[in-house]
Amino acid sequence: MKRKKLVTRRTAIITGLSTLGAFLLPGCSHSSPPTYGNILRMGDWLTYNAQRTLLPEQSMAKEYNYRDISSFPATGTINPADNLFGDSSEEYAQLQRGAFADWRLTIEGRVARPGTYSMSQIQSFPSRTQITRHTCEEGWTAIGQWTGVPLASILEHAGIYPSARFVNFYSYDGWEDSIDMLDAFHPQTILAYGMNGRDLSIPHGAPLRLRVEKQIGYKSMKYLQRIVVTDEFIDIGDSGWSWYVGI
Ligand SMILES: Nc1nc2c(c(=O)[nH]1)N[C@H]1C(S)=C(S)[C@@H](COP(=O)(O)O)O[C@H]1N2
Numbered sequence: 664m665k666r667k668k669l670v671t672r673r674t675a676i677i678t679g680l681s682t683l684g685a686f687l688l689p690g691c692s693h694s695s696p697p698t699y700g701n702i703l704r705m706g707d708w709l710t711y712n713a714q715r716t717l718l719p720e721q722s723m724a725k726e727y728n729y730r731d732i733s734s735f736p737a738t739g740t741i742n743p744a745d746n747l748f749g750d751s752s753e754e755y756a757q758l759q760r761g762a763f764a765d766w767r768l769t770i771e772g773r774v775a776r777p778g779t780y781s782m783s784q785i786q787s788f789p790s791r792t793q794i795t796r797h798t799c800e801e802g803w804t805a806i807g808q809w810t811g812v813p814l815a816s817i818l819e820h821a822g823i824y825p826s827a828r829f830v831n832f833y834s835y836d837g838w839e840d841s842i843d844m845l846d847a848f849h850p851q852t853i854l855a856y857g858m859n860g861r862d863l864s865i866p867h868g869a870p871l872r873l874r875v876e877k878q879i880g881y882k883s884m885k886y887l888q889r890i891v892v893t894d895e896f897i898d899i900g901d902s903g904w905s906w907y908v909g910i
């Protein structure tokens with residue numbers, strides 16, 4: 664998995680704030696945090712606590728108007744079929760040839776009803792459309808319209824257990840990442856199959872991608888393959904990128 668290290672000024676400021684928050688609110692219920700790897704990753708813990716203690720929990724990301732939609736570059740992987748990801752590339756290439764008719768999203772882990780969802784099943788849930796600003800850690804932003812199903816609807820349908828704390832995502836290009844339940848149940852956290860009124864294109868993550876509007880762009884995983892709900896944080900190792908980067 665190729666990911667890179669980044670400390671922005673914003674992160675530094677939030678980290679500073681959160682240090683304060685961590686000391687002011689030592690008994691806060693959000694203070695059992697995920698950590699990635701080692702003490703050098705403490706910034707994740709601090710940023711997480713800052714957002715979770717000092718900011719309103721379910722504040723909404725700003726939504727824009729149709730006329731605000733901008734050009735939107737595709738970055739990172741732009742087609743998992745490009746042979747870089749072994750069996751996954753082969754599988755994705757095959758799905759692509761079939762216009763994703765055979766694509767299924769797997770949901771497993773701490774749910775009462777593990778299983779798979781076809782695109783038509785996913786599209787049978789009430790949808791949500793939102794026009795939001797995507798912020799990439801590389802310094803660009805773009806505004807796009809996303810249509811999909813709230814992740815909360817799918818998690819509830821799968822019968823998520825009360826003890827569950829994290830939702831882990833796996834993609835066709837070998838990405839793995841997780842979010843906590845506050846982000847997972849946020850009304851703007853959706854599994855998106857539409858962008859700007861069309862089916863999600865391959866460069867932007869076809870057939871289904873995550874949109875986590877309250878965090879930086881790399882949390883919005885493209886090319887979703889599998890979702891695993893867990894009680895405990897799974898440390899995927901030092902990805903080089905912070906686990907939590909709220910915006
Ligand atoms: N599976 C996967 N998801 C991904 C990426 C990727 O390379 N692979 N890139 C991330 C980054 S860094 C950004 S900025 C956005 C880019 O989305 P876009 O290509 O639709 O602009 O997707 C994120 N999700």
Ligand SMILES: [Mo]
Pocket residue numbers: 738798799800801880881
């Ligand atoms: Mo990004």
